[in-house]
Amino acid sequence: MSSARLLDGRLKLRHLNLVTAIADCGSIVAAAETLFITQPVVSRGLRELEEILGVDLFERGPRGVTPTESGAVFLEHARAVLGQLRLAQRRLEQLARADIGAVTVGTHLAGSNILLPHAISAAKREHPGLTVIVRESTPDLLHAALLAGECDLIVGRLSATAPVGIVGHVLYREPIRLVARVGHPVHELEAPDLRRLAEFPWVFPVEQTELRAELEALFIRENLAIPADRVECTSLPTLRELLLTGDFLAALPMLIAERDERLRLVEFPLPSIRRAVGVSVPAERSPTPAAAALFEQLRAHAAGLDPDVA
Incomplete structure (x- = not known):
């Protein structure tokens, strides 16, 4: 042709x-x-x-x-052509309004409870006219939205399987830890193994996520099936409420549990699950002024979260 x-x-x-x-x-x-x-x-x-x-x-x-x-x-x-045209329309609208405009940021668990809210607040203080739209979804859907021009950037764990056309910028590294509510019977166990932990109900990530694959691999290595008594969920508010009102266990970014006085880390290490948290952006698209302003604040606030900052 x-x-x-x-x-x-x-x-x-x-x-x-x-x-x-x-x-x-x-x-x-x-x-x-x-x-x-x-x-x-x-x-x-x-x-x-x-x-x-x-x-x-x-x-x-x-x-x-x-x-x-x-x-x-x-x-x-x-999709790439349509994404570029959507971006052009938004940038022209921002110029016409003579302000910084709006930014749509996708998020999925890591970075969503501390880094992103603090960065948004700082960006709003500097640019009161800035509109920030937060979109929560699974990584695969967020990647598609990013490439389609429906999202400006994504904050979360950087994926080794991100589609071509997406670039990740590391902000900090955060372990994934097993979490339960304060007062959960799991905290009374001394050095529990995975077989004993599998007897509790779990909240598992949905299948489209890398964390789900990592947890499944952990159970396979121990010749165990994943818990049959489980809920599959990636909505942080729903997941937290399940943890607080039941005997569920869940694997979460460590900062989520450490900053929640009603949750406690389970004494069971997940040493293989430690991933970079950062910002994903389109490789061939320059950021809007609004996206650049939020990205700047994300970098600044990430520096205080972990000494291992890229």
Whole structure:
């Protein structure tokens, strides 16, 4: 396929919106509903795009559509283009308002209870007109939002499996520790092993997270199944309430437990689970003034959390 086919004027932004909506929704019918247009319009637009590209973008099946290999490649670039346009719109709006604008920051557990709130407060003191939007989700969804231009930066554990196009900046390193409420019977045990701990109910991370994989590996090494009596959750408020109102155990970033007087670290080390906490940003996108202001405060406040700061 000649690259000139993408630049001869036939490719429109509506084609990019169509193809990403189809991929996100998994069917042409659902994409039409999401875009508030008819199914024939979506089908016609997809045919036009496939004719321009000279490849099939989706495989049709009885339960919907899935991207072909060519479709997955094109979708990656389509999302990047739309992300750049969203960013351009936001930056132009900020210039028109003559203020620093808004920043959307994603977060997932690590850094969410101390670093991020303190950095936001400091940034707001310096820029009262700054609007900060905090988005909590699993790392995979946050990465997708970052690449799509729906999020400016992510604060949390840096992932070795982050998608291409995302760069991580280390702020500090924080161990993961096993946690239970004050007064939990686990604290009466002397040097408990994992088999004994598995008899308690646990709050486990959901499957899309690296911490879930690390905990599963820990149980496998001890020839144990993960606890059958468990709740799978990554919402910090829900997780904390479960810990305080039941006999649950959970693996959490150490600073979350140390700063909570109602929680206590369990005397069971997780030496293999220690990861860098930092900020993830798009590799090919310069930060907005709002994102740069928050990033500056994140760096400043991280310096006081751990001596092992990059």
